[in-house]
Amino acid sequence: QTVVTQEPSLTVSPGGTVTLTCASNSGAVTGDNYPNWFQQKPGQPPRPLIYSTSYTYSSTPARFSGSLFGGKAALTLSGAQPEDEADYYCLLSFGGPWVFGGGTKLTVL
């Protein structure tokens, strides 16, 4: 069974930088996993931020970026704002099925 792992929780100071990661128990995450990243606030649907590792949507704030690092997918937030406090989920493709990570609760404090 494929398991995708994220940090359960992270804290960042306002204006600070934080990197969230997304790992797979089936090996290194690569571009062929087409990493997606989503932000979700309570009571709302997930908000797409990143697709195919590093591509952003027109609505994605410029302070969010995606990459691959150390065999993992990574979401970097540079210049955190109070409104960035939310749950963040990654999603990886495994050649057919996709699997979500367990999510990271990001606190801006």
Next chain:
Amino acid sequence: VQIQQWGAGLLKPSETLSLTCTVDDIRGLWGAYWGWIRQPPGRGLEWIGETIYGRGTAYSPSLRSRVTISLDTSKNQVFLKLTSVTPADTAVYYCARRPTGYGSWGQGTLVTVSS
């Protein structure tokens, strides 16, 4: 792309969950994968499966035996059926469109399974 979804919100154990998703423009239905994702109360997201016109369907291994996702291009609609539901299937179910990434989502439908 505007996505709307609907379906029965309260089911009894062993019944079949049926949800429908529609897009406002027929062009939105073509050339993109259509997926279903669910989220149990207070928990994370779970990918259920996806389909695309003319190219088949992929399902989560854990749900494959009970789930069917299909399209009706004449109605611009996407369907999710999940058989033999149990309380563990209680969740908000989302429909989402994936031309490249999952960039458009429905508002979600809460489905509760209870006797």
